[in-house]
Amino acid sequence: MxxxxxxxxxxxxxxxxxxxxxxxxxxxxxxxxxxxxxxxxxxxxxxxxxxxxxxxxxxxxxxxxxxxxxxxxxxxxxxxxxxxxxxxxxxxxxEYLDKEIFFNILFTAEKLNLLPYVYVDFFTSGYHLLVKEGSVKKTHFEEKIPDKKMNEQLIRYINTENLQKSDILCLAFLDSKENILKLYEKFKDLDITKTLYTLKDGRFVLEFQSKKxxxxxxxxxxxxxxxxxxxxxxxxxxxxxxxxxxxxxxxxxxxxxxxxxxxxxxxxxxxxxxxxxxxxxxxxxxxxxxx
The missing domain is CATH 3.40.50.1000 (HAD superfamily/HAD-like)
Structure with a gap:
């Protein structure tokens, strides 16, 4: 060729x-x-x-x-x-993800035991990623932050208050192919942007964002x-x-x-x-x- x-x-x-x-x-x-x-x-x-x-x-x-x-x-x-x-x-x-859609996906994912990674627009507060307390610290998402000090500054644990106040840029999940596809199937017809891709280690990533x-x-x-x-x-x-x-x-x-x-x-x-x-x-x- x-x-x-x-x-x-x-x-x-x-x-x-x-x-x-x-x-x-x-x-x-x-x-x-x-x-x-x-x-x-x-x-x-x-x-x-x-x-x-x-x-x-x-x-x-x-x-x-x-x-x-x-x-x-x-x-x-x-x-x-x-x-x-x-x-x-x-x-x-x-462009933010609709809050009602966000919580619908979040609660559905919890039932599937999937850990959320929530990218938020807290520009003036100096952080951008919310993770569930107890999450594995070294994941695909944290590895994207090159500096350890910067990592600590930019990540917060999820709580009810910051979820309610946050404007959501992206809701992401990282897990096995089987588990990620279960979540994808539940929302595949939803009119939003859905990005599904694999990592070199074989795990799957699913991201939900505004359709714009x-x-x-x-x-x-x-x-x-x-x-x-x-x-x-x-x-x-x-x-x-x-x-x-x-x-x-x-x-x-x-x-x-x-x-x-x-x-x-x-x-x-x-x-x-x-x-x-x-x-x-x-x-x-x-x-x-x-x-």
Whole structure:
């Protein structure tokens, strides 16, 4: 089967916006962004290219990863549920999960003995994740927070008061395939965003969000606001939550390290993986006049 990635780009590629996922894309497997990648993004921004980070992570974590990038770019976090500018932290848009739906899912999950991970919008209070007291401390969700001190600051235990007061960005569960699919079946027809994916260790993750929580919806809303043409986007991702963003981009790349089934949805595949600065290499080829 012939390779589908671009090795050479001809002149005249008209791109005004670059949208990039983090995990498995801009981040390597050690959860680091290389100096080369930071310099690549800085060069694009300084040449009037709009750069947007679109990720399933919360704003706090993204801000930490990008601290070396001293530019005020848009971050579409929580899979598009929250959009804030990186430096000024100005809120552009937010989409919450309906409280009645939230409690319905939460109580159903409790009956199935599933532990909840609740991403909340307590930006001014300095925390973003509620977990049940007694939960295993080291899980997929906590591992996404790179700094131990930061971890302690950003996580609180669930109680009746903070659940009632919280605006919910995402309700997530992590368990075996069998248990997660039981919960999914009960809510599969509900008109909200449901993201189901597997981890490398075989466990399943199920996330529930507002139906308007989508990376592409958030990106388009922001670009429309700035009166930027959405037909001139290049995007990069590696997971199912990147699919709409990639499908709607002029050049939508799945990473070389992405699942083979996802690669079928695009003709653009990066030449190198996330551990080989794959995003940076493609961008330097596309925008070769800047480098």
């Amino acid at each position: 012939p390779s589908r990635h671009f090795i050479f780009y001809k002149g005249g590629i008209d791109i005004n916006t670059v949208c990039i996922d983090l995990d498995g894309t801009l981040l390597d497997d050690k959860k680091k962004i290389s100096k080369r990648s930071i310099n690549t993004l800085r060069t694009l921004i300084d040449n009037k290219i709009e750069v947007i980070i679109a990720t399933g992570r919360h704003f706090y974590m993204v801000e930490n990863f990008l601290k070396e990038l001293d530019r005020d770019i848009m971050i579409c976090s929580n899979n598009g549920a929250m959009s804030r500018l990186k430096n000024t932290k100005k809120l552009f848009n937010v 929580a989508d990376k592409w919806i958030a990106i388009k809303r922001y670009l429309d606001y700035k009166n930027i043409n959405t037909d001139k986007i290049v995007s990069f991702g590696d997971e199912i939550n990147d699919l709409m963003m990639i499908r709607n981009s002029k050049m939508g790349f799945f990473m070389k390290n992405a699942n083979e089934n996802l690669k079928k949805h695009t003709k653009y595949i990066t030449e190198y993986t996330n551990n080989q600065e794959g995003v940076s290499i493609e961008l330097e080829k596309i925008f070769k006049d800047f480098f």
